[in-house]
Amino acid sequence: MTAVQLLATLVIILVAAELFTNALEHLGERLGISEGVTGSLFAAVGTALPETLVPILAITGSTGNGSVSDEIGVGAILGAPLMLSTLSTCLMAAVAFGKRGASGHIAPEPTGLKRDLDFFLFAFAVATAAMFIPHAAWSARAALSVVLVATYVWYIVATVRASKGLVAVGHGTEAPGTLLLTRLRLPANGITLAVQLGAALVLLVIGAEGFIDGVRDASTHFGISALLLSLLIVPIATELPEKVNSILWVRRGKDTLAFGNITGAMVFQGTLLPAIGILLTPWQPRIEVLTGVIATLAAALWLRLNANGQRGIALWALMVNGALYVGYLAIMLTR
Secondary structure (H helix, E strand, O other): OHHHHHHHHHHHHHHHHHHHHHHHHHHHHHHOOEHHHHHHHHHHHHHHHHHHHHHHHHHHOOOOOHHHHHHHHHHHHHHHHHHHHHHHHHHHHHHHHHHHOOOOEEOOOHHHHHHHHHHHHHHHHHHHHHOOOOOOOHHHHHHHHHHHHHHHHHHHHHHHHOHHHHHHOOOEOOOOOOOHHHHHOOOOOHHHHHHHHHHHHHHHHHHHHHHHHHHHHHHHHHOOOHHHHHHHHHHHHHOHHHHHHHHHHHHOOOHHHHHHHHHHHHHHHHHHHHHHHHHHOOOOOOHHHHHHHHHHHHHHHHHHHHOOOOOOEEHHHHHHHHHHHHHHHHHHHOO
């Protein structure tokens, strides 16, 4: 029954994310904003909602075992950036191999890519440092949470400021296809767009709540740590929207949207969610957590170092990120 529940809620999450992302793309086109804003802010936040809701609902929920909920929350918070920076970028490169060859590159708009990675590396380093501050030192932890929230606000301002110039040089957003609800013979207007966004959000909440219950049940049934289960299973499931969207975009040659969808979600989840985890969970440097954090920082730093090339990031370099995830998985499964 647990497997059926996890599968059903996963389907709900994927359908909701598709509706949400499609609506956001049309919103970006209507507003005349850059692919950077649409990919790094709108699409990234939209498809990040499932993994965002999972830890929030787990931590703040009133049902279930408190310590298990905290472990699910921490695992989901830290597992998402790990999955994005390693497995998602590797899968995107693997798909591009077919058309671009072993010597090919993925070439997003460079200033936006570097900005995303710089903000993420700073924020995730702050979140990591917070693990070594005793929970009793609440004021110090609260200060770091404020820094993380302020970092994301600063990131939004910097991304939006760059939008006008990018649109002028040909990086404006173009929505592929039609608004999904118009296939039901609804008019393509702002009301239909708002209805699609609202319906998708409701489905995301329902799917996330069901997924939390399924992870709790699986943890109890198999005798596996809820933290480890959340670090491995929750991100793989909830990051699927980013993976699928980025793969589709890179196949269409829209590298800025493809990469922005991933790196923008990394910034979102490396700032706001750790800010919550620092305050509301033990947020301790357990071995499972530290191993994942090190792999995530290494993957993001590797991306940043390879983002300096004029041709973009080589496909082989992105495959290295996949190797980091395999190494992390091997360490966790042998413990």
